[in-house]
Amino acid sequence: MxxxxxxxxxxxxxxxxxxxxxxxxxxxxxxxxxxxxxxxxxxxxxxxxxxxxxxxxxxxxxxxxxxxxxxxxxxxxxxxxxxxxxxxxxxxHDRTAVVIAATTAMSGLWLTPRLAAFWKAHPGVAISQVIEDSGRAQGVDLSIHYGDPALESDETRVLFHDRILALGSAQFAQTYDIRQIGDLAQVPLIRIQSGANAWTDWPEWFAALNRPSPHGPEFSLNNYLIALKAAEDDIGAVLGWEGLSGSALDSGRLVQLVPEAMASPYPFYLRIHGRASANARLFADWLSEEDHGL
Missing domain, CATH: 1.10.10.10 (Winged helix-like DNA-binding domain superfamily/Winged helix DNA-binding domain)
Known part of the structure; x- marks a missing residue:
């Protein structure tokens, strides 16, 4: 032939x-x-x-x-x-599927719990998650960030604005007899240092509440989820975003150590990348609604 x-x-x-x-x-x-x-x-x-x-x-x-x-x-x-x-x-390829990038914390504590409700409403749309703690995910339709959405060149949707709480275990609160904000000045504090998100640190939190910076021992971690777990294990107090505390607060594994809270300087927002499909935009609109029964 x-x-x-x-x-x-x-x-x-x-x-x-x-x-x-x-x-x-x-x-x-x-x-x-x-x-x-x-x-x-x-x-x-x-x-x-x-x-x-x-x-x-x-x-x-x-x-x-x-x-x-x-x-x-x-x-x-x-x-x-x-x-x-x-x-x-x-x-x-497979433009019915939606690919969304999020950090480990955002995926585990906020995004994943909402997927079941989305699939009930839209059973024909497949969602794939890319877990990326560096904030540099490529080839995705959507990505979730914490920061100033005005700095993005792509379209964005604000997901939620949060309060930042001082959290710790009940045992930690009892051991250090924490009752008011001044009691946090010398206790062990867990710091979150990550390049993916501009996490508010303890000096900023104290300054926002018109208090001097703390001077107790520090324990640094570069992962928000691990920082929460360290606080559950009585290692120190940690700053927690109310919407990203998962079941730790509800279950009592962590407690709000003092009643004071700081309004988050930035929102958590959704970036809609240029390649986003119609299904990705449908998912973006759904995510940015105020309440999904959670």
């Missing part, structure tokens, strides 16, 4: 393109994950099939012949076209 295209082996052409682009058999072999000898063998086979050399080989390297340059330009244009088509196909 006659082939529809008069082409050499595609594997040979791919090896040649890599070698021509790098002007190096060694670099091409690393890129193709084969040995330099294998690259050399495939290019020799291609030259034999075409009946003329594609490279001039020198002691210090290789350079393209006129025929090699002609083939390289043609292949590069073709591969660029194929790459563009593949990218378009990938971006359209």
């Amino acid at each position: 006659r082939k529809p295209y008069d082409l050499p082996s595609l594997g040979d052409l791919a090896c040649f393109e890599a070698a021509a682009r790098n002007l190096s058999f060694k670099l091409a072999s690393s890129e193709m994950n084969v040995t330099p000898a294998a690259v050399s063998h495939r290019i020799k086979a291609l030259e034999q099939e075409l009946g003329q050399p594609l490279f001039n080989r020198h002691y210090r390297g290789v350079e393209l012949t006129e025929a090699g340059a002609l083939l390289f330009v043609s292949l590069q244009r073709s591969f660029e076209g194929i790459s563009d088509s593949v990218a378009r196909i990938r971006s359209r």
